[in-house]
Amino acid sequence: DAGVTQSPTHLIKTRGQQVTLRCSPKSGHDTVSWYQQALGQGPQFIFQYYEEEERQRGNFPDRFSGHQFPNYSSELNVNALLLGDSALYLCASSHQGSGPETQYFGPGTRLLVL
Amino acid sequence: SQKIEQNSEALNIQEGKTATLTCNYTNYSPAYLQWYRQDPGRGPVFLLLIRENEKEKRKERLKVTFDTTLKQSLFHITASQPADSATYLCGDTGRRALTFGSGTRLQVQP
Numbered sequence: 001d002a003g004v005t006q007s008p009t010h011l012i013k014t015r016g017q018q019v020t021l022r023c024s025p026k027s028g029h030d031t032v033s034w035y036q037q038a039l040g041q042g043p044q045f046i047f048q049y050y051e052e053e054e055r056q057r058g059n060f061p062d063r064f065s066g067h068q069f070p071n072y073s074s075e076l077n078v079n080a081l082l083l084g085d086s087a088l089y090l091c092a093s094s095h096q097g098s099g100p101e102t103q104y105f106g107p108g109t110r111l112l113v114l
Numbered sequence: 115s116q117k118i119e120q121n122s123e124a125l126n127i128q129e130g131k132t133a134t135l136t137c138n139y140t141n142y143s144p145a146y147l148q149w150y151r152q153d154p155g156r157g158p159v160f161l162l163l164i165r166e167n168e169k170e171k172r173k174e175r176l177k178v179t180f181d182t183t184l185k186q187s188l189f190h191i192t193a194s195q196p197a198d199s200a201t202y203l204c205g206d207t208g209r210r211a212l213t214f215g216s217g218t219r220l221q222v223q224p
Contacts, residue, residue: 004157033212042120042203042214043158090157092212102148103212105157 002027004093004106012112013081021076021109025093031055032074033103034066035090043090049074050096078111086113116142118206120215128223133194135218137187137204144206147187149178152201152217162189163207194222 005024013019025032031050035043045058049068068074072093078085088110092103117140127133137147145166150158164171164180164187171178177190191198201219205212 035212035214040122040216042205042216043212044214045212088155092157101207102160102163103207104160105150108155108157110155 004091004104006089006091006106006109008109009107010110010112012114014114015081015083017081017113018077018079019081019111021078021089021091021111022073023076023091023093023106024073025091026104029093029095029104030072031094031096031101032068032072033092033094034074034076035092036060036085037088037090037108039087046076081113083113086111116140116213118144118204118213118215120202120204120218122216122218124219124221126221126223127194129195131194133191133198133220133222135189135202135204135220137189137215139185139187139206143182143185146207147178147180148205148207148212149176149187149189150203150205150214152203154201158203161202191220194220196222196224198222 007022033048034046037043047057052068063079065077088108090108091106094101094103119138148163149161152158162178164178175192179188201217203217205214
């Protein structure tokens with residue numbers, strides 16, 4: 001059973017460019033969340049997708065957008081990249097249920113903006 | 115504002131000792147707290163979840179407590195091993211997505 005997978009593993013972009021990161025959830029999971037983790041910090045919640053819709057959003061600008069596909073996989077898009085967008089981007093999947101949703105994280109995509 | 119806070123200073127202990135990590139929350143009362151382990155360059159891995167009405171939860175060498183009076187959760191690793199060296203994150207799942215603390219780095223010396 002494959003866990004959460006993300007691609008690419010590393011990425012280098014320049015300021016002003018756009019980037020798309022991809023995530024495939026763990027088998028049986030229907031909810032995908034994205035987090036940004038700067039060096040030495042805890043992950044910061046960007047947004048969560050369920051049933052192909054953005055269900056909840058953290059305190060991130062509109063430059064950050066996403067999508068969820070019918071097979072539950074997801075993309076994170078960041079436009080007009082800034083140096084401060086350099087971070088580890090984590091995708092986490094979970095199953096919508098009645099209790100707290102334990103999240104299963106992928107290995108992350110390391111983005112460097114020059 | 116609502117906050118989850120962890121001691122950002124690294125914790126260094128000797129192998130075989132008990133490591134105790136602290137997670138404090140302010141300005142609200144989470145219904146659940148989750149603890150994750152994160153190794154460098156990798157995603158966090160779920161360890162334990164504790165509900166506000168549970169005082170204590172155990173899993174093998176791990177123990178988590180939840181003190182609603184002190185607004186604090188403690189995470190213990192007994193008989194620590196060098197392989198336990200990692201960053202440990204406390205997270206609140208009160209609103210579906212996780213709000214994490216900044217994590218505490220644990221270094222277990224052989």
